[in-house]
Amino acid sequence: MIGIPAYVPKTMKSEDDYIPYIFSEAELESIFLCADSLVPKSNYPYMQYEFPMILRLLFGCGMRIGEVLSLQMKDVDLENGIITIRNAKNEKDRLVPLHFNLAPVFIRYCIAIGVNNKSEALVFPGRDENDRIISTYLISY
Numbered sequence: 001m002i003g004i005p006a007y008v009p010k011t012m013k014s015e016d017d018y019i020p021y022i023f024s025e026a027e028l029e030s031i032f033l034c035a036d037s038l039v040p041k042s043n044y045p046y047m048q049y050e051f052p053m054i055l056r057l058l059f060g061c062g063m064r065i066g067e068v069l070s071l072q073m074k075d076v077d078l079e080n081g082i083i084t085i086r087n088a089k090n091e092k093d094r095l096v097p098l099h100f101n102l103a104p105v106f107i108r109y110c111i112a113i114g115v116n117n118k119s120e121a122l123v124f125p126g127r128d129e130n131d132r133i134i135s136t137y138l139i140s141y
Contacts, residue, residue: 031055046113050124050133053109057083060102064088069133071123073115078103 023031035052057068067085075084081098088094098106107116115121126133 028059046125046133049109049112053106054124056102056105060099061096063096069124072119073110073117073121073123074119076106076123078107 032052032055035055038048038051040048054065054068057063058065061083063083063085067088070086071083075086076098077083078098081100081103083096083098085094085096110116110123113125115123115125122133124133
């Protein structure tokens with residue numbers, strides 16, 4: 001209008017053409033079976049336990065990967081089946097219900113990696129109990 005060139009972005013889509021994929025029961029069973037069959041590697045001592053549990057929390061609780069990987073034992077109330085997510089999206093805390101079938105699996109996991117009864121412990125440690133697991137561990141495993 002006043003002779004100054006300006007960038008005009010393309011018009012945004014008014015409709016979303018994304019179609020979600022819904023896994024069948026057989027596909028889910030296959031995914032969990034594969035996760036449960038991981039072979040241990042010496043440089044990732046907990047990964048054979050962590051990956052199946054991470055997968056179950058993502059699927060069973062609808063958590064984001066960053067939320068799962070930053071959990072500490074003090075955030076998990078197994079007695080009441082509640083997980084507290086701290087500093088989630090928009091810097092807010094939120095409570096996530098833990099399905100009653102998932103609680104015993106979670107307890108066995110915590111015992112297997114030795115974090116039960118350690119409130120400050122990371123639920124998903126990296127190469128050692130003081131190292132935070134990062135998603136690149138999961139990708140490179």
